[in-house]
Amino acid sequence: MRVALFVTCVNDAVFPSTGVATVRLLERLGVEVDFPAAQSCCGQPQFNTGYRAETEPLVRRTVRAFEGYDHVVTPSGSCAAMVRRHYPPFGADAAGLAPRVYELTEFLVDVLGVTDVGAYFPHRVTYHPSCHGLRLLGLGERPRRLLEAVKGLELVELPGAEECCGFGGTFAVKNPDVSAAMGADKITNALSTGADVLCGADNSCLLHVGGMLRRQEAPLRALHLAEILASTEEEPWA
Amino acid sequence: MPAFPKAAHEAVRNETLRANLRHATHTIRDKRARAVAELDDWAALREAGKRIKDRTLRQLDTHLLQLEEAVTAAGGTVHWAADAAEANRIVTGLVRATGESEVVKVKSMATQEIGLNEHLEAEGIAAYETDLAELIVQLGEDRPSHILVPAIHRNRGEIRDIFRSEMGKWGRPAPDDLTDSPAELAEAARLHLREKFLRAKVGISGANFMVAETGTLVVVESEGNGRMCLTLPETLISVVGIEKVVPTWRDLEVFLQTLPRSSTAERMNPYTSMWTGTTDGDGPGTFHLVLLDNGRTDALADEVGRQALRCIRCSACLNVCPVYERAGGHAYGSVYPGPIGAILTPQLRGTASEVDASLPYASSLCGACYEVCPVAIDIPEVLVHLREKVADQGGKGHRLEKAAVRAAGWVLDHPGVLAAGERIASKTRRLHPKKLPGPGAGAWTESRDLPEMPAEPFRDWWRKNRT
Numbered sequence: 001m002r003v004a005l006f007v008t009c010v011n012d013a014v015f016p017s018t019g020v021a022t023v024r025l026l027e028r029l030g031v032e033v034d035f036p037a038a039q040s041c042c043g044q045p046q047f048n049t050g051y052r053a054e055t056e057p058l059v060r061r062t063v064r065a066f067e068g069y070d071h072v073v074t075p076s077g078s079c080a081a082m083v084r085r086h087y088p089p090f091g092a093d094a095a096g097l098a099p100r101v102y103e104l105t106e107f108l109v110d111v112l113g114v115t116d117v118g119a120y121f122p123h124r125v126t127y128h129p130s131c132h133g134l135r136l137l138g139l140g141e142r143p144r145r146l147l148e149a150v151k152g153l154e155l156v157e158l159p160g161a162e163e164c165c166g167f168g169g170t171f172a173v174k175n176p177d178v179s180a181a182m183g184a185d186k187i188t189n190a191l192s193t194g195a196d197v198l199c200g201a202d203n204s205c206l207l208h209v210g211g212m213l214r215r216q217e218a219p220l221r222a223l224h225l226a227e228i229l230a231s232t233e234e235e236p237w238a
Numbered sequence: 239m240p241a242f243p244k245a246a247h248e249a250v251r252n253e254t255l256r257a258n259l260r261h262a263t264h265t266i267r268d269k270r271a272r273a274v275a276e277l278d279d280w281a282a283l284r285e286a287g288k289r290i291k292d293r294t295l296r297q298l299d300t301h302l303l304q305l306e307e308a309v310t311a312a313g314g315t316v317h318w319a320a321d322a323a324e325a326n327r328i329v330t331g332l333v334r335a336t337g338e339s340e341v342v343k344v345k346s347m348a349t350q351e352i353g354l355n356e357h358l359e360a361e362g363i364a365a366y367e368t369d370l371a372e373l374i375v376q377l378g379e380d381r382p383s384h385i386l387v388p389a390i391h392r393n394r395g396e397i398r399d400i401f402r403s404e405m406g407k408w409g410r411p412a413p414d415d416l417t418d419s420p421a422e423l424a425e426a427a428r429l430h431l432r433e434k435f436l437r438a439k440v441g442i443s444g445a446n447f448m449v450a451e452t453g454t455l456v457v458v459e460s461e462g463n464g465r466m467c468l469t470l471p472e473t474l475i476s477v478v479g480i481e482k483v484v485p486t487w488r489d490l491e492v493f494l495q496t497l498p499r500s501s502t503a504e505r506m507n508p509y510t511s512m513w514t515g516t517t518d519g520d521g522p523g524t525f526h527l528v529l530l531d532n533g534r535t536d537a538l539a540d541e542v543g544r545q546a547l548r549c550i551r552c553s554a555c556l557n558v559c560p561v562y563e564r565a566g567g568h569a570y571g572s573v574y575p576g577p578i579g580a581i582l583t584p585q586l587r588g589t590a591s592e593v594d595a596s597l598p599y600a601s602s603l604c605g606a607c608y609e610v611c612p613v614a615i616d617i618p619e620v621l622v623h624l625r626e627k628v629a630d631q632g633g634k635g636h637r638l639e640k641a642a643v644r645a646a647g648w649v650l651d652h653p654g655v656l657a658a659g660e661r662i663a664s665k666t667r668r669l670h671p672k673k674l675p676g677p678g679a680g681a682w683t684e685s686r687d688l689p690e691m692p693a694e695p696f697r698d699w700w701r702k703n704r705t
Binding site: 007009011012013014015016017019020023033035037038039040041046047048049050051052054057058061131132135136162163164166167168169170171172173174175176177178179180181182183184207208210211212214215 | 242243246247250251256560561564565598599600601602603604605606608609622624625626627628629630639640643644646647650651653656660663681682684685686687688689691692694695696697699700704
């Protein structure tokens with residue numbers, strides 16, 4: 001099977017390791033991965049901040065970049081939700097892309113039909129289900145099932161898991177105090193689990209929560225789900 | 239009122255407020271989830287409520303005229319108020335006509351929205367709130383901070399102090415040895431209020447629903463104070479938003495299931511009072527209904543925003559909102575706080591003021607509010623829609639922001655330029671400061687470290703390793 005990787009702008013510029021992990025994971029599972037270089041930002045930050053006109057060219061670009069692919073895979077629930085839920089009103093082509101875009105865990109579980117991806121990650125891990133993956137995409141138990149199948153991994157419950165971490169795109173900039181208060185509660189809950197890795201499927205949330213963890217020099221690091229799934233006994237992820 | 243971020247800045251630092259809010263919202267939200275889970279047909283009820291409201295709103299004029307006819311036929315009098323000033327004028331005139339200078343009130347969002355108590359006070363008429371939480375707020379010269387639990391920001395110790403120092407100024411004082419036990423606090427309030435109920439000649443209420451086919455008004459409540467206000471006085475004046483009408487009694491069936499479970503997590507609310515005009519020898523001899531517009535027809539004209547008028551004021555969205563939980567109700571600068579306030583208030587009042595323009599941004603768009611809404615108001619959708627309006631009007635900060643968004647958009651639409659920028663950021667990563675200048679970026683690095691920029695962006699890795 002041949003798929004297009006929609007790496008997303010945040011991963012491209014700030015978290016390339018998540019893109020690399022996604023490529024390695026998919027290739028290990030026998031998937032041929034393309035990276036259409038014409039891709040850019042999906043337009044979510046502009047759209048959610050109220051700049052619909054400024055969103056349009058990015059929607060058109062994204063639609064063009066992924067023409068001809070039946071499966072477009074992205075390691076970001078939030079960007080997948082943007083395309084799935086908010087693209088259709090932008091026109092027929094945009095509506096046509098919507099059902100072809102899969103968030104990584106959806107693609108693994110629903111399309112490839114795997115939950116055990118042969119990963120090895122000997123750590124205590126807690127999982128934060130980001131809001132857009134949870135509520136807009138309805139990812140449900142998919143990420144947890146994938147994590148539970150990872151060899152060596154001990155999955156621990158995150159208290160208040162379904163509460164927003166406080167990132168919210170431009171919300172973190174426009175309402176910094178509330179955003180930081182939400183993030184502080186999220187990391188208090190995460191630290192209470194005794195986990196050494198806080199895992200998520202959206203690097204934008206992890207950018208926010210991870211930034212707070214680093215500031216506090218907490219014994220917990222934020223890591224994208226793809227990087228855990230890419231890790232094997234032969235080639236352990238850093 | 240300051241804009242939301244500024245008001246929230248203060249609230250977030252108030253540890254007592256944060257603890258009170260957290261405890262109360264988490265308790266109610268957990269109970270709500272259990273009460274809702276009991277019903278197998280919750281999804282169908284939610285959809286039915288949404289459709290009844292939408293259908294009614296589409297033909298609001300017809301239903302309101304039918305309501306007026308039915309109320310009049312049953313012996314009531316209907317008044318139409320275009321805005322707050324007109325509604326206040328009408329109510330003041332009606333109270334004056336009775337010769338009375340005090341009224342008892344059952345908790346009502348509509349009268350808070352128009353500032354009726356303050357208006358009556360200025361006109362020399364004392365309005366006594368009889369809902370326990372409203373009483374606490376009124377005695378404390380405070381503002382409500384929750385639709386359903388107006389004193390949610392107060393704990394028992396604070397309430398005891400308010401009762402002890404303030405009750406005596408308004409009527410029967412609280413006992414000197416009053417403790418903070420719920421039973422003692424409730425008893426002190428009961429005795430204090432009983433005097434007012436028995437003396438009052440005029441009652442003022444809102445209504446949760448108005449049934450067009452019979453002209454019946456409905457109040458659902460938990461304490462019985464509403465029933466006292468609705469039945470004991472000689473004159474009853476009800477001030478109700480025009481969106482509260484439902485066509486038939488049959489329609490109530492849905493909302494009398496969804497409202498209590500969503501709001502107080504009860505299967506049925508303890509007191510359901512219904513009144514249709516006047517009846518000889520039973521209840522008030524005079525009944526006035528003031529139908530309030532106050533921006534509602536403007537909201538109705540907005541194809542996306544109008545869904546906010548479905549709201550049945552259950553407050554489930556407040557109790558699950560992570561932003562409300564940290565900022566509290568006062569930060570919203572409106573009688574409608576929380577997610578519903580963030581979409582309703584800017585529609586009723588417009589977005590010209592700083593606080594109203596800031597409300598659509600008072601959300602991380604996490605979607606928890608939409609998930610619990612019993613009439614399926616897509617609050618995140620309306621928030622984004624209102625952000626478009628605010629950004630378009632180009633007020634404070636938005637012209638600059640739009641320019642920045644356009645510039646970023648141009649870069650993002652030119653992957654060559656974007657790639658070059660990413661490469662420069664990676665190459666210069668050792669030089670990046672830990673803290674950023676500027677209001678937005680500065681606030682970000684106040685509490686978070688920026689991630690270290692990678693040695694190379696993903697596109698460069700791909701080009702080197704896969705092409």
